[in-house]
Amino acid sequence: MTQKNNYLDYSGSEDQFTGGINMIPISTPKGEFNVWTKRVGNNPRIRVLLLHGGPGATHELYECFDGYFPYEGIEYIYYDQLGSYYSDQPSGNELWTIERFVDEVEQVRKTLGLNRDNFFLMGQSWGGILAMEYAFAHQENLKGLIISNMMSDVKAYNKYAKEVLGPQMPKEVLDEVLEMEENEDFENPRYEELLMKHHYTEHVLRMPLEKWPNSITRTFDHLNPEVYVYMQGPSEFGIIEKATLNDWDRSGDLDKIKVPTLTIGGAYDTMDPKHMEWMAGEMQKGRYLHCPNGSHLSQYDDQKTYIEGVVKFLKDVDEGQF
Known part of the structure; x- marks a missing residue:
């Protein structure tokens, strides 16, 4: 008779x-x-709720966790936010606010029975914004917080994109991209074509497009443009002025976060890794994980560093070693 694995035992649930x-x-x-x-799994001490990016992307960008977290005994919960592919997608923009999304996360937490004895919240990119905002509102419910590949100031993110990353493109490419942005010619297929070739494969996921994992191509295929453009804009090359997240800045509030927090940055990220390292120092119990080969999706292009760092953080917090 085989021994029952409690981690994968869903009986009675x-x-x-x-x-x-x-x-x-x-x-x-x-x-x-x-x-x-x-x-996925059962661990009454470590339960990780995953907040995807976008806004309007999907849980699929985290699917590589299936190759690692079960072995480590970590319980994790995939979650598509309202408006995303696997969840309901109401029309209109009234619900696409930070405050409403924070309230949604709190409702999900209560339904799933997550609490300060086990609840780790992990958000990447826009999910990092949402994770921070949840912590500001409800950190009494958290055991730990992970902010992956997200700065605490959108203006600083835009400045980094335009002044540091943009000039890394060939000059003629950057000039064409900026001209289309100036003319708001975002529907031009040339705009996406240039950014995917010269920006996304350098700073979003450092692989040729034809080698991107299926989980990531599905994420992009399933992206809800109504939510994404309204809050972020047409691309990952900064947040446009008309987008609702354009003025978001919580840098001055980071010292209010008391729970153990891990920030993650990649050397080739769309976000400034130095800023994300600085964020960890501003928090009361912060730690920074640097992915030297990683970009915005460091869980894929610097997977070993990323996964090992996340697992170590989760176990250190659980064991009181943080």
């Missing part, structure tokens, strides 16, 4: 029938909608 998937009802000013979550 309501979500055994669905393989860990839960459609969680969310109350909003526009009514009730459902968001998709999927629990």
Whole structure:
């Protein structure tokens, strides 16, 4: 008889029938909608809720965790935010605010029974903004916080994109991109073509496009442009002035975060890694993880560094070694 593995034992759980998937009802000013979550594993001490980027992307960008977290005994929960592919996608822009998304995360937390004895919140890119904002509002519920590949000041992010990363493109390419941005010619297929070739493969995921993992190509295929453009703009080359996140800045509030926090940056990131290292120093219990070969999706292009650093943080906090 084989020994039962408690980590993968879903017997007696309501979500055994669905393989860990839960459609969680969310109350909003526009009514009730459902968001998709999927629990992997059982660990009553380490439960990681994953906040994807975008806004409007999907949980799929984290799927490489399947190759590592089960071996480490880490419970993790995939989650598509409202408006994202696997969740309900209400029309209109009224619900796409930071405050409403924070309230959504809190409703998800309560439904899943996460609490300060086990609740780790991990957000990447826009998910990092959401994770920070959740911590400012509800850090009493957290055991630990992970902010992956996100700066605490959008103006600084834009400055880094335009003054540091932009000039790394061939001059004629940058000039053409900037001209299209000046003319708001974002629907021009040339705009995406140039950025994918000269910016995304250098600073979003450092692989030729044809070698990008299927999980990432699906993430981009499933991106909700209505949410993404409204809050971010048309691309990862900075946040445009008309986007609602354009003025977001929490740098002056970082010292209010009391829970153990890991910030993650990549040497080739769309975000300034020095800023993310600085963020860790501003927090009361901060640690910085640098991915020397990584870009914005360091979990893929510097996977060993990224995964080992995240696992170490989770276990250090759980064992009181932080």
